Structure formats: structure tokens, C-alpha cells
Amino acid sequence: MTKFFQRWTVFAGLVAVWQLLGWLADDPFFPPPSEILSAAWEWWVLEPQNFTEHVMPSIGRLLLGWAIASVIGVALGLLLGRSDRAMEYAGPLLVFLRSIPPPALVPVFLLLFKAGTSMQLATIVFGVIWPVLLNSVDGARSVDVTKVDTSAVFRIPRWQWVLGVVLPAASPKIFAGLRVSLSLSLVLMVISELVGTDNGIGSQLMQAQREFDYTRMWAGIVLLGVLGYGLNTALLAVERRALAWQPRSRDEQHA
């Protein structure tokens, strides 16, 4: 319980200060949290279709894009990580592709896929695949020699080598990549919704801004924060379970 207080005191304090300043300043650009919350309530709870038609599809695209990037990234990463030659060929290309800021590719994907879900997914996938991919490569390379030898001596089948040795050995690094990718997914989800669509949290944010409805704009921003926090917390819980075998997991560090 004391830990809970420790963790949230600063946060609650800042909200309180903001509330106070909001009241005092009475500035339409910076509404106090209470107004933001009531706007959020009106917007998403009293009119649930706003939630089901904008928020849920956004979350869906975010998760789907992240999942696609994760599967491709892990599979490709393990493959490349276990082959020095493949990495020699592909390495420079990966570094080059990773260096391109994903938002710069939104126009390209717009041309390729037209506006809509596929273009948004492509933006998310291309943007978030790199942390997973590069961490998987790193992880796959980190299988120590004794485990390689042990596996070779026992002549285990290929699937067991990949799924039973390389994947678990790489999993701490993979999870680090997955976490970075997940928060990046949120960013790219919003960016992909800023142009060419009237659907999703990002587009609603833009719309609120254009209509000078700053309270709603803030409500959207707060929603994104809550979403990011929630997703990260959920992934951490999964990670903690999956990596429970590690002598000292990062329990305290992220709490």
C-alpha cells in the first residue's frame, strides 16, 4: 500500500496543481483535468458509438500492426542472427531501412495502398519492426557456445533447436524489443490516422483541434496516455511470467 502511494503521489500532485492552475488561469487552451474528464465522459461513455467506431478500431490496428511486425521481426531476426553470412549481406540494408523515419513513408504507403486500414497497418508494421528484428538478431547471437555444443551432441531436431534453445535464449532481448515496438506502435497509429481518414483516435484529435474544441483534444491526448500506460503494463506482466526463469527479473525496475 505504501508502495502504491509512493508511485502515485507525484502524479496525483501534478494533476492537482494543474487543476488549480486551470481554474485560476481559465484559459481555453489549457482546461483543468476535471473538464477534460467530463468531456471524455460525454464523448466516449455517453456516446458509446464514438468509442466503438473510433477508439476500438484504432486499438485494433495498433495491436494487429504490432503483432504482424513482432511475428515477422522475431522469425526473421532469429534466422539472421544464427547465420553470420546472412547478416553480412542483410546488415547494411537493415541499418539503412531502420534509419528512415517511418512518418516520411506515409505518402509512399498512401500511394501503394490508398488511404485506409492497409496503409495504416503498413505504416505501423514498417515503423515498429526494427526494434524487434534487431533485438531478435542480437538475442539469437547470444546463445552461448556450451548450449550450442550441448544441442549438437544430443542431435536434437531442428524445430527443437529453434523453438527450444534459440528462442528462449533470445527471449530477454526479444521482450526488450517488443516493449519499444509497442510504444512506437501507439505513435505510428496516431500518425497514420492524421491524413486521409476520418476514423480513429488520431483523426478525432485533429478534428477536435480544427474545431477549436481544446477540451476534447486534451481528452484524446489523455486517452492515448492511458492507452500507452495500459499496454505497457500488460506487456510487462506477460514478460514477467515468460521470463520468470531469469535469476533476477526486472521486477523492481519498472514497477
Added chain:
Amino acid sequence: MSNMLEVADLGHTYGDYEAIGGLTFTVRAGELVCVVGPSGCGKSTLLRTISGLVAPSRGDVSLNGSHLAVVFQDYSRSLFPWLSVQGNVEFPLQSLPRAERRARAAEALEWVGLGAAARKRPAQLSGGMQQRVAIARALAYRPALLLMDEPFASVDAQTRFELEDLLLRVRREHDTTVLVVTHDIDESVYLGDRILVLSGSPARLVADLEVPLPAERNQVTTRTDDAFVALRSKVARLLNVGGKPAMDVDKWAAAERESLSETVSS
């Protein structure tokens, strides 16, 4: 007795460096043979070529059986930390049906006295217990030959004696053929039915010695037995004659006496 392992003119070079220079020896079924040689004499290369991890530059290794198992020195790296003890022992048995896999692993864990630790993770066990898990894993695989690479070099002296006796018991009970690579002269005499003494690099066979000790051995009485002492000195002399002086025999003897007296007093 049939030969379990036949090594003929085995040689290996890394570039210009000759690690092994033509070794010929056999290991008979049910025998425990120790390979002893100075540090860095190519013992690891020998083990890697026999186990098939490295293709030798020349010569032949033939095993009378389909597979062998290796117990490595570094148990903490050889075991898989994400698997339970049971999972680790089942690791090489994936081609078997689940029930048989279970049964074999449980049995092998009983043999090394770890039946109760099946559900623990390796990291929850002491070093000696982890090495016992590695031994159980190797035994569960039912290898034609059990290769051991400095198996007890990373544990304390007390645990080392326990593990040596465990190995002697298990291999007697299950008629396992064992080849132990070690740099420890005492250990080679205590464990072996036969000792292969290697020279410094490139490794060549200096002597192939029968160990004139009864099958039943005891950490206190065997080690003070005249035959034990005589053979130990002989191996030590051979190691010095075979090439450069490999180790300080006096220092080593003193350390060994110390660890022995520790065991007796505890």
C-alpha cells in the same frame, strides 16, 4: 570384451597449430577411461573430435553404438535455465513418446539422487547438484559412450569427492562406458580403470596404464593405498617427461592433501 570406442591415428590441426598428433586407443565396453594431460595439451580438441563437434583433420573415430552424451565442465551454461530440472533431463529425448520421456527422466534423476528436485529450476540448485542434473541428462539419453570434459573442475573439493563417488556408483550400476578428460592426476587414478597419459601439444599418447585398484573405491582408504600413491607418482613423472613440465607436482600434492584432510575432518 568388445570395444565401445576405437580411435585410430586421430590428428587435428588448426591452421599451422597441431593440437593432436596422431592418437590411437580403444575404450572397452563398461570401462571407465581417464585421459589426463597438461593444461592446453589438446584434451578439449580430443573431446570435440570424438563427440563429433569438430571433424578431425585425419584419422578415424568409430563408436560402437548410435549416440554418445557429453557432460561439460560448465554445468551452468550446459543446462537450460528456462527448463525445469525434469525438462532439462528430457531435453535430448524429444523423439520419444511423452510418457516414456517422463519415465526415463524420473528414473535418471533417481539414479543421481535428485528425484525430489525434478520441478525445480537449475538456478535453484547448488553447483554440485546442477552437475548431477547434467549427468542425469546424459544417462537418460542411454549413450553408448559417456564423455566427460573436466566434469568436476568447477565444484569445491568436498562436492568433487561426492560427485566422483556418484559417477563410480552410477556407472557400476548401469554398466556405462565412460571417457573422462581431466587435468587432475589424482582424479584420473581414483576414477579410472585405465589412464591414457597425453603429452603437451601436440597431444600424443605417452602411456596407457591399467589402474591396479579394486573396483570399490573409497575417498580416504583408496587415496592412501600404496598402489594409488605409486600410480599417481608415475603419472606425474610421465607428464613431466612427456614435454615441458606441466605442473608443479609438490604444490599440487600439498593442495590435494589439504582438500583430503578437509573431507576427513568434516
